[in-house]
Amino acid sequence: DVKVTQSSRYLVKRTGEKVFLECVQDMDHENMFWYRQDPGLGLRLIYFSYDVKMKEKGDIPEGYSVSREKKERFSLILESASTNQTSMYLCASSLSGSNTIYFGEGSWLTVV
Amino acid sequence: DAKTTQPPSMDCAEGRAANLPCNHSTISGNEYVYWYRQIHSQGPQYIIHGLKNNETNEMASLIITEDRKSSTLILPHATLRDTAVYYCIVRTPNNAGNMLTFGGGTRLMVKP
Numbered sequence: 001d002v003k004v005t006q007s008s009r010y011l012v013k014r015t016g017e018k019v020f021l022e023c024v025q026d027m028d029h030e031n032m033f034w035y036r037q038d039p040g041l042g043l044r045l046i047y048f049s050y051d052v053k054m055k056e057k058g059d060i061p062e063g064y065s066v067s068r069e070k071k072e073r074f075s076l077i078l079e080s081a082s083t084n085q086t087s088m089y090l091c092a093s094s095l096s097g098s099n100t101i102y103f104g105e106g107s108w109l110t111v112v
Numbered sequence: 113d114a115k116t117t118q119p120p121s122m123d124c125a126e127g128r129a130a131n132l133p134c135n136h137s138t139i140s141g142n143e144y145v146y147w148y149r150q151i152h153s154q155g156p157q158y159i160i161h162g163l164k165n166n167e168t169n170e171m172a173s174l175i176i177t178e179d180r181k182s183s184t185l186i187l188p189h190a191t192l193r194d195t196a197v198y199y200c201i202v203r204t205p206n207n208a209g210n211m212l213t214f215g216g217g218t219r220l221m222v223k224p
Binding site for chain 1: 144146153154155156157158161203204214215
């Protein structure tokens, strides 16, 4: 089975803190994604990566950055957390050329 | 990607088949029908997908009408753990996850 693992399920951070959300997949997938999910707004793509060291902006990249130094790992960074970044963050991965996206369990981030 | 329409909620008795409909009347020839579900507080889970033939896997069956304008996801013997929001999505075959848009979905409540 494909496994996408997000390192933290629940985090509480202070405004202005730098936050790292880590994601690892074990199926050698080329594509990896970070989404956030908010009530009434559905799933919104923040960034995605189709190869090591490659990254592309999604729909809402402002306030976020990403890092893909190894194929299996995709990190989301909040440089200076703000309260409007309180959300559920979902990491996902897929094989190149495949439309099937596999999601992690999600990370609930609260910024106070 | 084509838009989909699903009923907002459905109930199903435990042990009975759950039939979840989806309309996608504007689907184009190269778009696949995908189903995901999301159990409360977890990431979306891939269930099944198809192009025009009916598909079955260990989780569910997917029935696509001949004109491809609608489909039905069938959970043959629903259990309480199948209570979730079910999302029907139509997608073109490309590498980027930025076209993955979850609509409102159908909230399936499986009752004892």
